Amino acid sequence: MITTILISFMQFSIVAPHSLHRHCIATQGTLYPKNIQLVMIDDVIVYYYNSSAEQEAVVPEWLNHPEGIEFWQEVHRNLKFNRYVMDTAVRVTSEHYNHSHDHFYQAHGRCGWKSDGTTEAFMSHAYDGKDFVSFDVSTRTWTAAVSHAVFYKRKRETDLEDLVRLVIHYESGCIRWLEKLLEFSVTVREPKVPAVSLFERPPHGNSKVEVTCHVTGFYPRAVQVDWLGAEGLPMVDGVNSGEVLPNGDGSYQLRKSLTVPQEAQDTQSYSCLVLHSSIAGNITVTWAPKKNLANVLMAIVIIVSVVLMLTVLFKYLVWRRAVGKSQS
Ligand SMILES: *[C@@H]1O[C@H](CO)[C@@H](O)[C@H](O)[C@H]1NC(C)=O
Ligand SMILES: *[C@@H]1O[C@H](CO)[C@@H](O)[C@H](O)[C@H]1NC(C)=O
Ligand SMILES: *[C@@H]1O[C@H](CO)[C@@H](O)[C@H](O)[C@H]1NC(C)=O
Numbered sequence: 001m002i003t004t005i006l007i008s009f010m011q012f013s014i015v016a017p018h019s020l021h022r023h024c025i026a027t028q029g030t031l032y033p034k035n036i037q038l039v040m041i042d043d044v045i046v047y048y049y050n051s052s053a054e055q056e057a058v059v060p061e062w063l064n065h066p067e068g069i070e071f072w073q074e075v076h077r078n079l080k081f082n083r084y085v086m087d088t089a090v091r092v093t094s095e096h097y098n099h100s101h102d103h104f105y106q107a108h109g110r111c112g113w114k115s116d117g118t119t120e121a122f123m124s125h126a127y128d129g130k131d132f133v134s135f136d137v138s139t140r141t142w143t144a145a146v147s148h149a150v151f152y153k154r155k156r157e158t159d160l161e162d163l164v165r166l167v168i169h170y171e172s173g174c175i176r177w178l179e180k181l182l183e184f185s186v187t188v189r190e191p192k193v194p195a196v197s198l199f200e201r202p203p204h205g206n207s208k209v210e211v212t213c214h215v216t217g218f219y220p221r222a223v224q225v226d227w228l229g230a231e232g233l234p235m236v237d238g239v240n241s242g243e244v245l246p247n248g249d250g251s252y253q254l255r256k257s258l259t260v261p262q263e264a265q266d267t268q269s270y271s272c273l274v275l276h277s278s279i280a281g282n283i284t285v286t287w288a289p290k291k292n293l294a295n296v297l298m299a300i301v302i303i304v305s306v307v308l309m310l311t312v313l314f315k316y317l318v319w320r321r322a323v324g325k326s327q328s
Contacts, residue, residue, distance in 0.1 A: 018042050019112025020178040022079075026086035028094055029101030035083050039075065041181045043221045044188055044250065047075060051083075062188050071180050078169070085162075089152070093127050096151055103128055111174035121170035137170040191278035192251050194218035196285050198272060209260040211287045213272030216253035224275040227258040228284075230268060237261075258287075265289055 023038040037057070039047035049057040057079075059072050090105035097103075106129075111121035124134040131145035133153050140163065142153040156162060182189075194215045201210040215225055221244055227235040238259040244252050258270055269288040276283075 017113040017115060017117075018178060018182055019110055020174055020181065022082075022107070022109040024079075024082055024086050024107045025104055026083070026090040027104040028090045030104060032104070035086060037079050037082065039079070041178060041185060042189070043246075044185055046181060046185075047079060049079065049083075060188075062185055068184055071177075071184070075177065078173075089125070090127075092155070093132070093152060096148065105132075109170065109174070111170055111178060119175050121174060123166070123170065135166060135170075137167065140167055188250055189219070191276075192217055192219040193278045194223065194274055194276050194283065196272060196274050196283045198285055198287050200287070208262055209265055210257050211260060211270065212255055212257040213274075213285065214253070214255050215272075215274050216247065217251045218253075218276050218278060219251045220277060221252050222277065223252070223254055225254055225256045226273045227256060228271045228273050229264075232271070235270070260289075 018041060021038075021040045023036075023040075025032075025036045027034055033050045033052035035049065035051040037047065037049040038045060046060060046063075047057050057076065059069065063069070063072050086105060086107060089107075090103060093105060094100075094103045104127075106126045107123065108125075109121070109123040111119065114120050121137040122134065123137070125132045127149075132149045133145060133156070134143050135141075135156075136143065142157045144150045144153040195217050197214050199212050199214065201212070203209050213225060213227065215223060223244065225241070227239050229235045235258060238261060240257045240259070242255040242257075244254045247253055256272070260268075260270065266289050269286055271284050271286045274283040
């Protein structure tokens with residue numbers, strides 16, 4: 001379950017203006033790590049901690065310089081303290097529910113700029129995947145999403161030191177982190193042009209030809225991929241889209257398959273059209289139907305038969321002439 005949650009973290013489709021996300025999970029009694037922490041700016045992972053791994057979070061290459069390291073240590077101190085807050089949250093909540101094992105507590109904090117340039121921040125928590133409490137930074141109030149969360153809301157709002165810490169972070173610290181990270185990660189966030197290729201799965205038995213358009217290596221994450229059919233119109237029927245997946249090197253990939261309709265298999269060509277912010281125009285790769293192998297074989301058989309027949313006929317005529325001559 002946690003793996004799925006982590007994957008979904010990485011698939012946030014965030015449009016500019018930028019935002020910073022913190023995701024933390026604390027578990028109890030599961031086979032998963034006791035603690036997982038993730039900090040992202042837009043779709044770039046900055047900080048990843050997993051308590052099952054031997055080591056602390058690793059400084060990304062692009063932060064590995066004196067100013068970056070100094071900044072990293074500030075982030076690290078904050079997140080290390082946060083593990084304690086998260087461990088407490090999963091413990092007191094499961095105690096409250098009289099739960100014994102296999103539970104997890106998640107927190108998601110975000111700060112960023114709205115399109116009008118003002119800043120916004122929020123934080124929400126979930127217990128076992130369901131909304132639990134949230135914190136409204138502007139009014140500095142906690143809200144319980146379910147009645148069983150009231151005890152936790154009270155616990156947090158009566159702790160004034162905790163309240164001040166949260167408000168300072170979400171009103172200014174988080175935005176300062178975001179500004180710094182945007183500045184440091186310029187090269188990481190450079191646009192990368194997608195590579196587009198097609199591969200075809202030949203029909204097995206009655207199945208139809210399936211052509212897949214594989215778009216990979218692009219950044220940022222947002223991309224548009226369409227299959228165009230007759231007259232360049234986008235296809236809807238027979239199109240099957242995968243999800244945008246991280247390649248692990250800061251770039252993304254997407255696959256979109258087209259099942260070629262039987263009746264169009266030998267005549268219609270189809271194009272995979274890719275639009276991405278790293279390129280001014282588009283990338284178009286066209287699939288044209290290969291002549292059906294059976295048709296090709298049939299043609300060869302017909303040609304060979306005709307040649308054979310003509311040869312036989314020719315020899316026959318020559319023989320008849322020879323016979324005729326010898327009789328005259
Ligand atoms: C956490 O780290 C351990 C040890 O490196 C690894 O086996 C495990 O897959 C990691 N789990 C997650 C959710 O990252
Ligand atoms: C947990 O157990 C206590 C004592 O038996 C009980 O008062 C309380 O209502 C239980 N909590 C839940 C959420 O069921
Ligand atoms: C894709 O690019 C080609 C060549 O530049 C252009 O003719 C075509 O109109 C473009 N298609 C779309 C849908 O933008």
